[in-house]
Amino acid sequence: MTPHVEPDPQAGAAVKAADRAHVFHSWSAQGLIDPLAVAGAEGSYFWDYDGNRYLDFTSGLVYTNIGYQHPRVVAAIQEQAGKLATFAPAFAVDVRSEAARLIAERTPGDLDKIFFTNGGAEAVENAVRMARLHTGRTKLLSAYRSYHGATSTAINLTGDPRRWASDTASAGVVHFWAPFLYRSPFYATTEAEESARALQHLEDTIAFEGPATIAAIILETVPGTAGIMTPPPGYLAGVREICDKYGIVFILDEVMAGFGRTGKWFASEHFDVVPDLMTFAKGVNSGYVPLGGVAINAEIAATFDKRPYPGGLTYSGHPLACAAAVATLRVMEDEKVVEHAAHIGENVLGPGLRELAERHPSVGEVRGMGVFWALDLVKNKETREPLVPYNAAGEANAPMAAFGAAAKKNGLWPFINMNRTHAVPACNVSEAEAKEGLAALDAALAVADEHTA
Numbered sequence: 001m002t003p004h005v006e007p008d009p010q011a012g013a014a015v016k017a018a019d020r021a022h023v024f025h026s027w028s029a030q031g032l033i034d035p036l037a038v039a040g041a042e043g044s045y046f047w048d049y050d051g052n053r054y055l056d057f058t059s060g061l062v063y064t065n066i067g068y069q070h071p072r073v074v075a076a077i078q079e080q081a082g083k084l085a086t087f088a089p090a091f092a093v094d095v096r097s098e099a100a101r102l103i104a105e106r107t108p109g110d111l112d113k114i115f116f117t118n119g120g121a122e123a124v125e126n127a128v129r130m131a132r133l134h135t136g137r138t139k140l141l142s143a144y145r146s147y148h149g150a151t152s153t154a155i156n157l158t159g160d161p162r163r164w165a166s167d168t169a170s171a172g173v174v175h176f177w178a179p180f181l182y183r184s185p186f187y188a189t190t191e192a193e194e195s196a197r198a199l200q201h202l203e204d205t206i207a208f209e210g211p212a213t214i215a216a217i218i219l220e221t222v223p224g225t226a227g228i229m230t231p232p233p234g235y236l237a238g239v240r241e242i243c244d245k246y247g248i249v250f251i252l253d254e255v256m257a258g259f260g261r262t263g264k265w266f267a268s269e270h271f272d273v274v275p276d277l278m279t280f281a282k283g284v285n286s287g288y289v290p291l292g293g294v295a296i297n298a299e300i301a302a303t304f305d306k307r308p309y310p311g312g313l314t315y316s317g318h319p320l321a322c323a324a325a326v327a328t329l330r331v332m333e334d335e336k337v338v339e340h341a342a343h344i345g346e347n348v349l350g351p352g353l354r355e356l357a358e359r360h361p362s363v364g365e366v367r368g369m370g371v372f373w374a375l376d377l378v379k380n381k382e383t384r385e386p387l388v389p390y391n392a393a394g395e396a397n398a399p400m401a402a403f404g405a406a407a408k409k410n411g412l413w414p415f416i417n418m419n420r421t422h423a424v425p426a427c428n429v430s431e432a433e434a435k436e437g438l439a440a441l442d443a444a445l446a447v448a449d450e451h452t453a
Contacts, residue, residue: 006051007049007050007051008039008049009049009050011039011049012037012039012048012049012050013037013049015037015049016035016037019035019037026150027162036048037049041056041068041069042067042068042069043067043068043069043426044056044067044068044425044426044428044429044430044433045068046068046413052411053411054408054411054412054413055411055412055413055425055433055436055437055440056068056413056425056426057412057413057414057415057422057423057424057425057437057441058413058414058415058422058424059371059424059425059426060287061282061287062224062256062261062282062372062415062422062424063256063281063282063283063286063287064286064287064426065259065260065261065282065283065286065328065332065337065426065427065428066286066328066331066332066335066337066426066427066428067286067426067428067429070286070327070328070331072327072330072331073285073286073288073324073327073328073331074288075327076323076324076326076327077288077289077320077323077324077327079323080095080319080320080322080323081320084319085319085320086315086318086319086320087319088314089116089312089313089314089315089316089317093317093319093322095319095322095323095326096116096317096319096322098322098326099114099116099317099322099323099325099326099329100114100116100317102325102326102329102330103280103284103293103295103325103329104295106265106266106329107266107278107295108266108268108269108273108274108278109274109297110274110297110298111274111275111277111278111295111296111297112295112296112297112298112301113295113296113297113298113301114293114294114295114296115130115293115294115296115309115316116291116292116293116313116316116317116318116321116322117281117291117292117293117294117313117316118290118291118292118313118315118316118318118321119149119281119290119291119292120148120149120253120255120256120279120280120281120282120292121148121149121150121151121154121155121292122149122151122292122313123149123255123279123280123281123292123293123294124148124149124151124153124154124157124218124251124253124255124279125149125151125152125153125154126294126311127216127218127251127277127279127294128140128153128157128215128216128218128251129310129311130249130277130294130296130300130303130304130309131215131216131249131251131276131277131300132215132216133303133304133309133310134215134249134299134300134303135215135216135247135248135249137212137213137214137215138171138172138213138215139172139173139174139209139210139213139214139215140153140157140172140173140174140214140215140216140217140218141174141175141176141202141205141206141209141214141216141217141218142157142158142159142173142174142175142176142217142218142219143159143175143176143177143178143219143220143223144159144160144175144176144177144178145159145160145178145180145223145226145227145229146158146159146160146178146219146220146223146226146253147159147160147162147220147223147224147225147226148218148220148253148255149255150162152166153173156168156173157173157218159175159226160225160226161390161391172213174205174209176201176202176205177198177201178198178219178223178229178231178235179194179195179197179198179229179231179232179235180194180227180229181194181232182229182364182365182367182376182384183384185201186198186201191232191233192232192233192234194232194235195231195232195233195234195235195238196234198232198235199235199238199239199242202217202239202242203242206242206246206248211246211247211248212246214246214248215248215249216248216249216250216251216277217239217242217243217248217249217250217251218251218252218253219236219239219251219252219253220252220253220254220255220256220257221236221252221253221254221257221266221267221268221271222257222262222267222369222372224255224256224257224372225256225417226417227367227374227376227417227420228367228368228372228373228374228422229367229374230367230368230369231271233271235271236268236271236273237271237272237273239273240273240274240275243276249276249277249300250275250276250277251275251276251277251278251279252268252273252275252277252278252279253278253279254266254267254268254278254279254280255279255280255281255282255292256282257372258278258280258282258283258284259280259282259283259284259328259332260283260332260337260338260341260370260371260427261283261341261370261371261372261424261427262341262345262369262370262372263338263339263341263342263343263345263346263369263370263371264338264342264370265338266278270369274297275297276297276299276300277294277295277296277297277300278294278295279292279293279294279295280292280293280294280295281293283328283427284325284328284329285321285324285325285327285328286324286328288324288328289318289320289321289323289324290318290321291318291321291322291324291325332427335428337427337428338427340427340428341370341371341427341428342369342370344370344371344427344429344431344434345368345369345370345371345372345373347431348431348434348435348438349368349371349373349423349434349438350366350368350369350373352434352435352438353366353368353373353375353423353438353441354366356375356438356441356442356445357375359442360442360445360446360448360449361381361449361452362377362378362379362387362445362448362449362451362452363375363376363377363378363445364376364377364378364381364384368423370427371423371424371425371426371427371429372422372424373422373423373424374420374421374422374423375420375421375422375423375441375445376419376420377399377400377403377419377420377421377448378419378452379451379452379453380452380453386418386419387399387400387419387448387451387452388400388418388419390418391418392418392419399448399451400416400418400419400448402447402448402450402451403416403421403444403445403447403448404416404421404444405447406443406444406446406447407421407440407441407443407444410439410440410443410444411436411440412436412437412440412441412444414441414444421441423437423441425437
């Protein structure tokens with residue numbers, strides 16, 4: 001592993017010491033973590049102060065869709081800082097208008113109005129608020145296997161265990177089972193059965209909750225952190241029909257799946273479905289400056305033509321963030337990043353991961369598209385018992401910890417959640433880099449194999 005800079009362990013120790021003295025980390029027991037001190041990053045790689053370089057198969061938190069330090073985006077931020085570094089959101093600013101225009105050009109259907117936020121959770125909060133005000137209803141339906149953010153309503157909408165500590169429940173949040181054939185809650189044996197039974201379950205839930213009380217159904221188009229479960233054919237179209245039947249707002253969360261991640265600008269394009277509201281963040285500018293937003297259809301936007309929308313953020317549509325978005329979207333267009341992500345998924349990652357599954361007893365299922373893949377790791381392929389228990393910690397999580405350590409030893413920084421590892425490199429990862437990642441995964445899976453039965 002050849003770093004881009006000379007090792008400087010002393011500088012790294014100073015960075016680590018300051019971090020441990022003053023930085024309070026998210027999702028962590030502060031006294032039990034040992035964060036890596038990062039010296040730099042470029043493209044698909046980052047490196048530490050000890051001279052170790054890592055191929056980033058996490059894309060940060062699945063947001064550096066064009067990799068680290070893209071020169072055109074860095075230059076755009078620098079240029080905007082010299083021109084107009086910040087301005088309040090109530091004004092029309094050229095770079096903000098252009099970012100909104102470029103996003104609206106790519107969103108499906110009539111999602112042509114853009115409300116800017118600072119990230120994905122705030123986007124979800126505001127999409128929910130719009131839906132409630134538009135319908136005059138309160139309840140919200142979301143899936144158990146989901147993650148929608150860490151702010152108040154977003155964390156209650158979330159289905160995974162990160163919700164539990166804050167589950168004071170935003171009034172009226174109801175969870176339901178979305179389709180997941182590999183671990184079907186509906187005892188289905190085919191995708192068609194899974195889709196039909198999941199839709200019936202959803203409609204039954206609506207019936208028992210009261211259709212006239214439900215403002216919105218929110219789904220990640222392709223759930224991300226929860227496991228990259230691509231919905232079966234017909235499911236999202238069926239949800240769209242159910243929402244239309246009962247006058248429910250359909251919100252698609254594209255925070256992680258959007259902007260090229262699945263090999264389309266938005267994952268909804270794979271399913272030919274147009275929601276009423278769509279949330280986005282992350283890949284819109286590869287996280288270079290925090291930015292998110294809600295794409296709003298004409299009907300909901302019209303609700304607020306004469307009625308003020310009661311929501312806003314001090315830094316909504318921040319010029320530096322919007323400049324990064326404009327540059328990112330132009331880079332993606334010019335360099336055909338979305339098409340490249342589709343190619344890498346179809347011809348490199350997909351075949352390569354499936355080949356690993358054939359050879360490794362610890363790989364129960366491979367699923368995904370584009371540069372958005374998950375390996376479901378198991379103790380036994382026949383029983384599909386997860387390699388570690390649900391929400392495992394400490395010694396119970398030792399097999400996944402050993403897998404992660406082996407990946408890092410081989411120069412790969414892995415995305416690990418529960419019993420899964422996700423292959424989510426930058427959308428512009430090269431074929432050679434993707435194959436390098438597959439080789440490192442191959443070696444690390446040999447460690448996971450030691451824990452199979």
